[in-house]
Every structure is written in C-alpha cells, then in structure tokens.
Amino acid sequence: MTNTIACIDNGFYSTVVFSKSIPQKLYSFRSKVQQVDTPIATSKTYHLIINNISYIIGNGAEEIDINIDKTNSNLHLLTTLTALGLLGSDSYKLVTNIPLNYYSKENKQKFEDRFKSQRGISFLLNSQPKNITISDCVVFPQCLPVIYNNNLKSSIVGIVDCGGLTVQGTICENNNLIQSSIFTENLGTLILMNKIKHTLNKEFNFNLQNYQIEDVIKNGIPNKPEVKSIIDSCCKSHFQQIIQTMKLAGWDINSLHILMTGGGSLLLEKYIKLPNYSMSINPVNDNCLGLWKVAEHVYNI
Numbered sequence: 001m002t003n004t005i006a007c008i009d010n011g012f013y014s015t016v017v018f019s020k021s022i023p024q025k026l027y028s029f030r031s032k033v034q035q036v037d038t039p040i041a042t043s044k045t046y047h048l049i050i051n052n053i054s055y056i057i058g059n060g061a062e063e064i065d066i067n068i069d070k071t072n073s074n075l076h077l078l079t080t081l082t083a084l085g086l087l088g089s090d091s092y093k094l095v096t097n098i099p100l101n102y103y104s105k106e107n108k109q110k111f112e113d114r115f116k117s118q119r120g121i122s123f124l125l126n127s128q129p130k131n132i133t134i135s136d137c138v139v140f141p142q143c144l145p146v147i148y149n150n151n152l153k154s155s156i157v158g159i160v161d162c163g164g165l166t167v168q169g170t171i172c173e174n175n176n177l178i179q180s181s182i183f184t185e186n187l188g189t190l191i192l193m194n195k196i197k198h199t200l201n202k203e204f205n206f207n208l209q210n211y212q213i214e215d216v217i218k219n220g221i222p223n224k225p226e227v228k229s230i231i232d233s234c235c236k237s238h239f240q241q242i243i244q245t246m247k248l249a250g251w252d253i254n255s256l257h258i259l260m261t262g263g264g265s266l267l268l269e270k271y272i273k274l275p276n277y278s279m280s281i282n283p284v285n286d287n288c289l290g291l292w293k294v295a296e297h298v299y300n301i
Helices: 074-087 105-116 144-149 189-204 210-219 226-248 263-267 286-299
Strands: 004-010 014-019 025-030 033-035 045-050 053-058 091-098 121-125 128-141 156-162 167-173 176-185 258-261 277-279
Touching (some): 004 286, 014 074, 025 053, 033 074, 074 128, 105 128, 128 144, 144 156, 144 167, 144 258, 144 286, 156 226
Antiparallel strands (some): 004 014, 014 025, 045 053, 121 128, 167 176
C-alpha cells in the first residue's frame, strides 16, 4: 500500500490539510464539530459518521475545543480524519504541529503515538466509505514552518502567529529557534471575538451570539454606527496586549523585523503598529504549507 504524505495544521480556529502527492490538494475548514441527526449541506461543512455517531464537521458546526493538549481531543481527531478523508487516500504518513509552549520531547512523542495508533479506521464522509491508516507521524513546532514558505531578507526574524486561541511568537536566527524568545498567550481571535461580544452586549444590551460576531466585526450593525468604533477600540487594545507580550519576552520591536502570520493577523492587520514588519505570503495556510518542507526533509521527497 502506497503511503500518501499529508501535512495538517490542526488549529483551534481552523484545520488546514495539504498534500502534493495525489496530486496537489489543499483544504481548509473551521475546527468545529456537532452531533446531528439530519445534516444540512452548507459551505465547508462535512458529514461524518463514525462508530454509529453522526457529526457535522467544519463551518456549519458549533462546538469548539480550546484544550491545549490535543492528544485527548475527540474534536481534533475528527477534524484530522475529515481532512484525510477529503484528500482521498487510505494510508498516510502525517506531518503535523503543536503549539510552541507545548512542544517538548515528551509531548511530541505523545502526539505522534496518538496518530500512529490510528489504523484501519472506518467511517463515512459525505456518504462515501473511508478506511484510513496513519502509518507514521512527525510533529513539529508551530510558527517555525512559516519561515520555510517565505523569502526572508534577514537572518534574524521574529514570527508572530495569531491563531484561534493563542498568539505565539519566536525569534529565529538562520532558521533556528531562539528558545528564550518564545511566548504563547491566550490572545487569539476566539479570545478577541469573545471580548467584542461581551463589550457590545454590555454596552447596547444586545444578545449577540458567537456565530454572529465575525459578521458584526466585518459589517457592523445597521443603525448603530458607534458599534464600529467600539470594535476598533477592542482591536487596538488587543494588539497593544500582543505588543506588550513581545516586550515582556525581550523582543526589541524597534529594530527587529517581525513576520506576522496566522488568520488572526488578517483580522488585526489594520491595527498592527510596528516599526518593521511584514505579512507572511499566505497567513492562513503558511503553517501548513511550510510543513511540506519538513516532509520533504523527513521523507526524502
């Protein structure tokens, strides 16, 4: 059986899977799950049946999982199976990642063993039978793969990855992590959206729900122009917290070139006030696309 090599960035906000093996394919969907009796077809939402339990996975689902330890997360296992099912092969060698502050020899091994134990898993994905085996798994720290997918002009760069739950960062010198520069804080987009929701609900006596917030941030609320200014204030304050975190980690933000990445960097882009920064080529997918360079090295492709 031929193994397909696949790279997965299994984030708290979204799951991205990429492979050049079959031929090149890239899928991205929200890291959300929900048990359902009767699934309704919606954009980037998939119907998965496993162990006689029916789920929807992706954008149309409602439940998230913000537990840092993903090794015991049913949600992240289901999103991984969905991602591999979309690629269409049966046997995989997997390259994936975990947060910087969670990356250690023990946690790396634990995460790799969790996936390598997944053999002959049968399920239905959008009514199509699947039987998936993960024959090997390599775990890499988040953030670092981004530099492999960007042409950097400096040998020293700070990477700030704005994810769903966390904002994490590290300074790299010649593609090597500087351990003392690493930080991870719960300042991701899910945290920001929750802050905006509570602020608006309190200020205007709204009853905004989680599923409304992204649209409110993008489009505001009719006949409430002051909502935009409150959202701006929340976002500016939020990014100032990120800057403070960089400073507490010893970053010289006045001279250091900083590469912003992650889907949250797009949400915060107009609020980024740094002397010397750039956006990564593909903020949403760069962590996953960079993992392919890791796969090329590990599996000699």
